Amino acid sequence: MKEIVVISxxxxxxxxxxxxxxxxxxxxxxxxxxxxxxxxxxHLVMSPEVIHTEDYYSGFVAKIDENKCTQCGACIxxxxxxxxxxxxxxxxxxxxxxxxxSEICPTHAIKMxxxxxxxxxxxxxxxxxxxxxxxxxxxxxxxxxxxxxxKKEARxxxxxxxLNTILVDxxxxxxxxxxxxxxxxxxxxxVTESSLSGFHDLQRVYEVAKRFKLKACxxxxxxxxxxxxxxxxxxxxxxxxxxxxxxxxxxxxxxDAMVEGKTIVEKENTIHxxxxxxxxxxxxxxxx
Amino acid sequence: MILAIASxxxxxxxxxxxxxxASYISEKQKxxxxxxxxxxxxxxxxxDVEKDLEKDMFKKIPEWKESECILCGKCQEWCKFxxxxxxxxxxxxxxxxxxxxxxxxxxxPGSALSFKDVRMGRLSKxxxxxxxxxxxxxxxxxxxxxSLISQTIDYTENYADEDELIIVxxxxxxxxxxxxxxxxxxxxxxxxxxxxxxxNDLKIAVETMRVLNREFAVVINRYGxxxxxxxxxxxxxxxxxxxxxxxxxxxxxxxxxxxxxxxHSENLREQLDLIIEKLHLLK
Numbered sequence: 001m002k003e004i005v006v007i008s009x010x011x012x013x014x015x016x017x018x019x020x021x022x023x024x025x026x027x028x029x030x031x032x033x034x035x036x037x038x039x040x041x042x043h044l045v046m047s048p049e050v051i052h053t054e055d056y057y058s059g060f061v062a063k064i065d066e067n068k069c070t071q072c073g074a075c076i077x078x079x080x081x082x083x084x085x086x087x088x089x090x091x092x093x094x095x096x097x098x099x100x101x102s103e104i105c106p107t108h109a110i111k112m113x114x115x116x117x118x119x120x121x122x123x124x125x126x127x128x129x130x131x132x133x134x135x136x137x138x139x140x141x142x143x144x145x146x147x148x149x150x151k152k153e154a155r156x157x158x159x160x161x162x163l164n165t166i167l168v169d170x171x172x173x174x175x176x177x178x179x180x181x182x183x184x185x186x187x188x189x190x191v192t193e194s195s196l197s198g199f200h201d202l203q204r205v206y207e208v209a210k211r212f213k214l215k216a217c218x219x220x221x222x223x224x225x226x227x228x229x230x231x232x233x234x235x236x237x238x239x240x241x242x243x244x245x246x247x248x249x250x251x252x253x254x255x256d257a258m259v260e261g262k263t264i265v266e267k268e269n270t271i272h273x274x275x276x277x278x279x280x281x282x283x284x285x286x287x288x
Numbered sequence: 289m290i291l292a293i294a295s296x297x298x299x300x301x302x303x304x305x306x307x308x309x310a311s312y313i314s315e316k317q318k319x320x321x322x323x324x325x326x327x328x329x330x331x332x333x334x335x336d337v338e339k340d341l342e343k344d345m346f347k348k349i350p351e352w353k354e355s356e357c358i359l360c361g362k363c364q365e366w367c368k369f370x371x372x373x374x375x376x377x378x379x380x381x382x383x384x385x386x387x388x389x390x391x392x393x394x395x396x397p398g399s400a401l402s403f404k405d406v407r408m409g410r411l412s413k414x415x416x417x418x419x420x421x422x423x424x425x426x427x428x429x430x431x432x433x434x435s436l437i438s439q440t441i442d443y444t445e446n447y448a449d450e451d452e453l454i455i456v457x458x459x460x461x462x463x464x465x466x467x468x469x470x471x472x473x474x475x476x477x478x479x480x481x482x483x484x485x486x487x488n489d490l491k492i493a494v495e496t497m498r499v500l501n502r503e504f505a506v507v508i509n510r511y512g513x514x515x516x517x518x519x520x521x522x523x524x525x526x527x528x529x530x531x532x533x534x535x536x537x538x539x540x541x542x543x544x545x546x547x548x549x550x551x552h553s554e555n556l557r558e559q560l561d562l563i564i565e566k567l568h569l570l571k
Contacts, residue, residue, distance in 0.1 A: 009328055011460055012299010016485065038461035039297050039492070041485040060368060080389050093467055093499070098368055098389030112368075138492070138499050139467040144431075172298050172460060173327035176431045195544035197303065197330040204328060207428045225537075226544035250540065255483040255514045 001158060002287045003151075005185040007170035007178060007209070009201030011039075013193040014221040014254065018276060019169040020045045021263040024127050025280045030165040032125065033154035034133040035147045035181045037118065042169050045263055048123030048131045055119055056134070058145045060097035060112040062090050068109035075101035075110060093139040118146055122153060130157045144176030151184065165287070174208050187287050188214045189245070193221045194230045202233070206240065215286060216242045219279060223247035243286065245279040248272055290445075291567070292473035294458035294466055296489030296496075300479045301509035301533070304543060306457040307334040308550045312560050313453065314419035317571055321419065322444045322456045324437050324469050326409060326426040331457050333546045337414035337421050345424060346405035347435050349383040350393050357400035363392040384431050409436045411443060420448070433465045441472050453569055462496045470496065475567065476504040477530065483514035487521060494527065507563065510535040530566050531559035 006022070008015040020042055023032045034042040062083070064075075069088060076084045079101055083094035092115075102110040117140035125131045132154045134146050154166050168185070171177035182188060188209045192202040202218070209216055218237050223230045230247065237244045251272060257264050265273045293306045303325070310321035323331040350363075350372070357379060363372045364379075371385045372392060383406055393401045409426045424440040426433055441456070448454050456473065459465040470476055476497060480490040490506070497504040506522055511532040522529050534555045542549055550556045564570055 010299060010330070011297060038463055039485075039489045041297070041488055044484045044488055078390070078394070080387075094471075096387050096389065098387060098391060099366070100389050100391040100394075103366060103391060103395065136463065138462055138496050140463060174428055175327050175426070175433055179429075179431070193544075196333045196546040197328075198544075200330060200333060201328045204428065211429070222540070222544070225541050229544060250537065255481075258484050259515050261484070 001155060001164055001166065003166045003168060003185045004187045004189060004283060004287060005168040005170045005181050006189045006191060007181065007205055008172065008191045009174065009205030010193070010198050011172050013191045013198055014248070015191040016041050016169055017254065017258065017264055018191050018219060019167065021265040021276045022167055022280050023125070023129060024263045024265055025277060026129065026165065026167055028128040029163065030129055030167050031154050031158045031163055032129055032131045033150050033166060033168045034131065035150055035177070036169050036171050037134045037136045037146050037150065038171065038177070040133055040135065042131065043133055045258065045261055046125040046127060046131050047261065048121070048125045048133065050121045050123045052122040053119055055116050056146055056149055057114045058117050059115050060099060061092045061095045061115045062097070062099070062101050062110050063113050064088055064090060065109045065111065068107045070107055072106060074104055074106060078104055120146065120150055120153065122157065132157065144180040147171060147177050147180035148183070174204055178205065178208060182209060182212050182214065185212065185214055187283065188216045189283060190216060190218045190242070191221060192218060192233065194223050194226045194233065196229065199229060199233050203236070206242070217245050217283065217286065218242050219245050219248060221248045222250040224249045245282055246275045248275055289475070290454045290456060290473040291569070292456045292458045292469050292476045293479060294470065294476055294493060295460055295479040296462060296493035297480070297486055298460040300481045300486060302460070302479045303330050303334070303457055304509070304549065305477070305479050305507060306455055307331050308548055308556065309560055309563065310419060310455045311335065311548050312550050312557070313564065313569060314417055318418045318449065318452055320422065320444060320448045320452060320454045322422040322440060322454060324424070324440060324456050325459045326424045326433050326436050326440070327459065329423050329425050332421065332423050334548055335416065335419070335421055337416040337419070339412060339414040342410060342412040344407050345409045345411050345436055345439055347408045347432065348388050348403040349386045349406050350381055350401040351404040352379045352381060353400045353402065356398045358398045360397060363396060363401060366391050366395065384429065387432065388435065408432065411440060413447070433459065434468050437465055437468050441469070462492045467496065467500065470500050470502055473502065476502055477507055477563070478504055479507050479509055480518055481510045481514065482508055482516065482518045484517070486514070487518050490518060491521070494525065505530045508532045531562045533559050
């Protein structure tokens, strides 16, 4: 099984648009996992038909039984997260589910309940591949766990269908979710942009990727916005041994395809379409 | 007043708005900008500020004292985050998962657990004229951003004057880190772009604001690309659109070099004025 994970560190570099294009090019030969569960957008261009939906439970939230509660206030004193109001209501968005209050409540009035933090879906997309995607509940924690779950389901589907490539739209940032996205990957593809912020975040997220000792490749989007910086990014890639796949020019209408519910490669005869096709070809050669 | 600049989707212009609004206001009065996007703090790249101080930020984690431990295994049983594992006659602690809930340390029957500080990131404070800039940077590999965010807000509030405007650049998304910021803010500006991805993520952000019962309004960035769906959505939902910042390749080029944009764009200055006026940001 080969797993290709696309990440960016910074948002808005074109990660999801490029991943969706790879999904189109890979078609029925791949399984696609949208692990950007915080801001899941792949479904907007992949038009998935949901086959199976599952609630995802992770972690706990405290619940006070009013009949047993004597309002002694011990729970309020122990809670480190300010999650219990003076009226003894639990704020479920602040409660981290540690169960300290439940443990010390003298009348055993507090029980810990399993928390539904979101849902995940197994779908068939209009690109003839399976898409595993998720919707995280508002303010939910543990996105790393939901990401891991999405990937696990993707692997199951791949095995059941004799497919050996999984394409993952990875999570942003450098925290838990991106660590989960990268776990078990074979190749990381970083989509950056030619801006100081883009380069800054590329370096930070690559520090994370390095820990997994992965093969890495990179696409520089909007390369013509700042040619001097693009050169610096290229030098950085060479120094770090990251394979440079392509430079994509800035295109004000990058979003036109998105508006039509299409991927960039479906806009034929554009320079972007060709560069992304070439990049996908190279990625396939790298992971073989 | 704490004004948070947030967005569901990353890369919509949250940092651009934060840095430009704060710098523009600082031409007239004192203002503090705090970069709370601690995983990827970028505001500092756009500000030509002078550093006043830097300090390590810590979180508390339990430390095991072998001599006091009776190996009862309670700590492992209590910990919902799997930070503590009792293996044979040894207690192992995995600090990156610890939420510092205090249960194991407070309740350990043998008093074998106590707190120690571990570094989780670094805070810096700098200034330029009327602008104070606070930034926190999460250590790479650290998983608990919320504690660093919360400590940074406390630091900023303590430092700023009573009636000073504090603008905070929030983390992206709708999970815990952004909830922490929104919870401590008085008003939230959601920055979006007029595209299907922008709209989808805006809807999630709006849901978050409504759950937290927070006052908010929208700023559209890169106005001119995509379509009108974001505007229709805001109308239907009765959401105020404070400003529309035009899409402009020139600005994208200036941004890529780390420049502040308002000095180069009349449209942006006009839009910032609209925000300032509608939210009464000037004293």
